[in-house]
Amino acid sequence: MTTDVLIGHRRNIADLEERVKNRRLQVIGLYGTPVVLAGTLLVWAGLKVFIWLDSDTPGAINEIFGGVAFFLGVATFFQGVAEFERFWKDSRTPVRELRLELSLAEERHILEARRRTPPPMDRQASYKERLPGEMARLRRESRHYRRMHLVMQWILFASSAAISAVTAWYDAPQPAKGILIGLASIVTVITAAAGYFKPRERAFNLQQTADSIEQHATALELGIAPYNDAEQSRNLELFATTVEGLRADQRMREQQLDQPQQGQQQVI
Structure with missing residues (x-):
């Protein structure tokens, strides 16, 4: 009820x-x-x-x-x-x-x-059951940022190669000048966007957090260290504490990536 x-x-x-x-x-x-x-x-x-x-x-x-x-x-x-x-x-x-x-x-x-708050052990058990959705979300966001990084890199590679090709192909100022300006603008925008949004770092952090949570969930399921205590309540309490620490670390890394480079150095 x-x-x-x-x-x-x-x-x-x-x-x-x-x-x-x-x-x-x-x-x-x-x-x-x-x-x-x-x-x-x-x-x-x-x-x-x-x-x-x-x-x-x-x-x-x-x-x-x-x-x-x-x-x-x-x-x-x-x-x-x-x-x-x-x-x-x-x-x-x-x-x-x-x-x-x-x-x-x-x-x-x-x-x-x-x-109607249930006992702590019931809440910890239900918390464990919610983790597959959290891991799926982390991996989904990681794939999103990884694809973003790959698209940016391929556009950057293609634009850089096109600049060299256009420079070697055309001798006259036009239309090579306009094409070169456009390609150089693309390279500048992609480089700045990759440096600002840092999709590669975000994808790595998200995937790392998801793998760590999955490792602890597997250890709890198998009853191996550090979740090999005879009392299941202690294992669930330790598991919830560990996972929340991993999620807090993930949020801190996201905040560091959102800060300017000087701010990141001060935080670190």
């Missing part, structure tokens, strides 16, 4: 979070679309007044602005109908009210969880 009650609270919170997000988008569209429509019409009229006052506006300009204005007008109409005819789930409901409901639901969940 405790599990079902807490799951019900979590589902209610997730539903309210989704409703708040959807309602925020609805309000932005409801009030933003007419503003964009008015701005489009003003720009269209301004072009006519300041550029083509004594002549006809080009047909392509009229088609573009006319199409955009028509689309925005239709969107404004249907959004207004959906809002005032209550076709949306939370029509005429302020976002502030939904946020209040979300805060109250979170507070109820905290109070209920405090009242």
